[in-house]
Amino acid sequence: MNVAVNVRSIFEKANFIRDLGVTITGVGEGWCESELQVSDRHRQQHGYVHAGVLATMADHTAGGAARSASGAKDVITVEFKINFFRPATGDRLRCRAQVLRAGKTIIVAEADVFSNEKTGEKLVAKLTETCAVINQQ
Amino acid sequence: MNVAVNVRSIFEKANFIRDLGVTITGVGEGWCESELQVSDRHRQQHGYVHAGVLATMADHTAGGAARSASGAKDVITVEFKINFFRPATGDRLRCRAQVLRAGKTIIVAEADVFSNEKTGEKLVAKLTETCAVINQQ
Amino acid sequence: MNVAVNVRSIFEKANFIRDLGVTITGVGEGWCESELQVSDRHRQQHGYVHAGVLATMADHTAGGAARSASGAKDVITVEFKINFFRPATGDRLRCRAQVLRAGKTIIVAEADVFSNEKTGEKLVAKLTETCAVINQQ
Amino acid sequence: MNVAVNVRSIFEKANFIRDLGVTITGVGEGWCESELQVSDRHRQQHGYVHAGVLATMADHTAGGAARSASGAKDVITVEFKINFFRPATGDRLRCRAQVLRAGKTIIVAEADVFSNEKTGEKLVAKLTETCAVINQQ
Numbered sequence: 070m071n072v073a074v075n076v077r078s079i080f081e082k083a084n085f086i087r088d089l090g091v092t093i094t095g096v097g098e099g100w101c102e103s104e105l106q107v108s109d110r111h112r113q114q115h116g117y118v119h120a121g122v123l124a125t126m127a128d129h130t131a132g133g134a135a136r137s138a139s140g141a142k143d144v145i146t147v148e149f150k151i152n153f154f155r156p157a158t159g160d161r162l163r164c165r166a167q168v169l170r171a172g173k174t175i176i177v178a179e180a181d182v183f184s185n186e187k188t189g190e191k192l193v194a195k196l197t198e199t200c201a202v203i204n205q206q
Numbered sequence: 207m208n209v210a211v212n213v214r215s216i217f218e219k220a221n222f223i224r225d226l227g228v229t230i231t232g233v234g235e236g237w238c239e240s241e242l243q244v245s246d247r248h249r250q251q252h253g254y255v256h257a258g259v260l261a262t263m264a265d266h267t268a269g270g271a272a273r274s275a276s277g278a279k280d281v282i283t284v285e286f287k288i289n290f291f292r293p294a295t296g297d298r299l300r301c302r303a304q305v306l307r308a309g310k311t312i313i314v315a316e317a318d319v320f321s322n323e324k325t326g327e328k329l330v331a332k333l334t335e336t337c338a339v340i341n342q343q
Numbered sequence: 344m345n346v347a348v349n350v351r352s353i354f355e356k357a358n359f360i361r362d363l364g365v366t367i368t369g370v371g372e373g374w375c376e377s378e379l380q381v382s383d384r385h386r387q388q389h390g391y392v393h394a395g396v397l398a399t400m401a402d403h404t405a406g407g408a409a410r411s412a413s414g415a416k417d418v419i420t421v422e423f424k425i426n427f428f429r430p431a432t433g434d435r436l437r438c439r440a441q442v443l444r445a446g447k448t449i450i451v452a453e454a455d456v457f458s459n460e461k462t463g464e465k466l467v468a469k470l471t472e473t474c475a476v477i478n479q480q
Numbered sequence: 481m482n483v484a485v486n487v488r489s490i491f492e493k494a495n496f497i498r499d500l501g502v503t504i505t506g507v508g509e510g511w512c513e514s515e516l517q518v519s520d521r522h523r524q525q526h527g528y529v530h531a532g533v534l535a536t537m538a539d540h541t542a543g544g545a546a547r548s549a550s551g552a553k554d555v556i557t558v559e560f561k562i563n564f565f566r567p568a569t570g571d572r573l574r575c576r577a578q579v580l581r582a583g584k585t586i587i588v589a590e591a592d593v594f595s596n597e598k599t600g601e602k603l604v605a606k607l608t609e610t611c612a613v614i615n616q617q
């Protein structure tokens with residue numbers, strides 16, 4: 070299977086990603102992009118998109134980027150760190166992830182999450198993630 | 207309002223937390239606990255609970271612990287880091303969060319997430335989170 | 344070689360650790376302790392111990408704890424995250440690290456750094472670290 | 481004082497940075513660069529530059545970038561996360577830091593550390609750091 074098929078499969082087969090509404094919008098060697106139409110269920114107590122939604126989207130898209138660089142093998146998230154820069158109040162999120170370093174057993178990727186705020190598209194969160202390369206399941 | 211009311215309010219007013227099914231099960235000064243009945247929608251492509259579900263639960267419960275230590279003021283997540291130790295395959299998650307350091311403007315909390323695996327309750331993830339204290343909204 | 348010999352060797356053979364003055368004070372399966380006599384060279388522009396000194400001590404001691412749990416194999420740091428809770432102004436630091444999860448290829452450890460402040464020993468920093476298990480060199 | 485003077489002062493007045501040999505090589509609004517001539521004292525047990533040296537350099541240079549964006553106020557490190565991509569075996573390190581988000585109370589910066597390896601300059605580590613803006617001391 071080629072890179073795109075492998076990575077798209079990660080999005081299609083993950084119940085939580087489908088349930089949330091995150092869809093893959095692009096993929097290539099070492100990168101992956103996704104988007105999400107925000108609805109009220111994604112928000113937290115202040116009306117902003119919940120940090121967990123941003124983290125889920127960034128984690129999964131970074132995992133997609135990592136998977137695009139792991140050949141025939143699968144990847145799982147070992148850990149990630151995410152910073153939140155400003156509240157996401159728009160109705161659409163876009164995420165762009167890219168691999169920083171692809172080793173045989175560990176792949177590190179980062180992901181930026183953008184929100185279409187009234188003043189334009191803004192960077193609302195940035196994640197750095199470590200994935201482990203595992204045998205295909 | 208007292209601590210418990212303030213913190214319970216964070217869980218009740220957050221759409222995404224209600225949508226996910228995370229409920230608060232205990233709170234005191236400097237700590238907070240929650241649980242989640244896992245269903246198929248929470249899983250990822252390997253059948254494990256999605257990292258984003260674990261992260262959301264840990265983030266929100268750590269935020270609850272931080273809120274229990276911020277007096278009349280509210281808190282927001284500045285950043286967090288989470289490590290995943292093993293796949294969560296059970297049908298129930300439990301999270302325990304506690305404050306590590308409560309300053310006037312910044313509160314740091316950590317959260318452990320446990321899954322009831324066939325071999326007993328196991329630690330599946332650990333988060334460390336930095337919150338900012340903000341004026342009540 | 345036994346655990347203690349392996350871990351002590353990591354401290355003795357690391358130039359930068361000897362140069363800094365960090366010494367191992369205890370080790371067992373899954374944990375490691377160290378200390379440092381602070382001198383003026385360890386400080387930053389405000390007179391506090393530099394974050395880099397705290398990070399180095401925490402990283403190396405966490406690596407020691409990980410090495411105590413890796414059998415015949417060696418470990419290297421893949422990544423770490425560290426929070427700083429208050430300025431370290433004392434003349435002695437103590438670090439305690441313990442393994443959170445020891446897998447075949449990845450070991451996660453955490454480390455607390457304490458400073459003997461005028462008001463007593465205080466927690467000044469906490470680190471979480473991911474190590475990779477590698478073949479002995 | 482202008483930006484460059486403020487930031488250079490952070491490097492000159494920090495004992496540990498001078499002791500290590502890290503020098504500032506450039507600064508502007510929102511960015512800072514530094515370098516280090518590696519010597520044997522900077523290495524760990526495998527002969528590579530110690531993770532603590534890379535972390536110190538990245539932390540301090542990110543702090544310099546943050547300071548360039550904090551106006552008349554000073555900054556301190558709240559937390560950082562750093563990933564290590566490959567061993568640093570060269571004799572010179574270069575660090576480039578830039579601000580990701582400058583708020584009134586919190587500034588987030590990232591820093592890349594490069595090593596001049598035999599095969600050319602390589603990215604060996606990447607840090608993301610949260611700083612708090614404090615009153616001038």
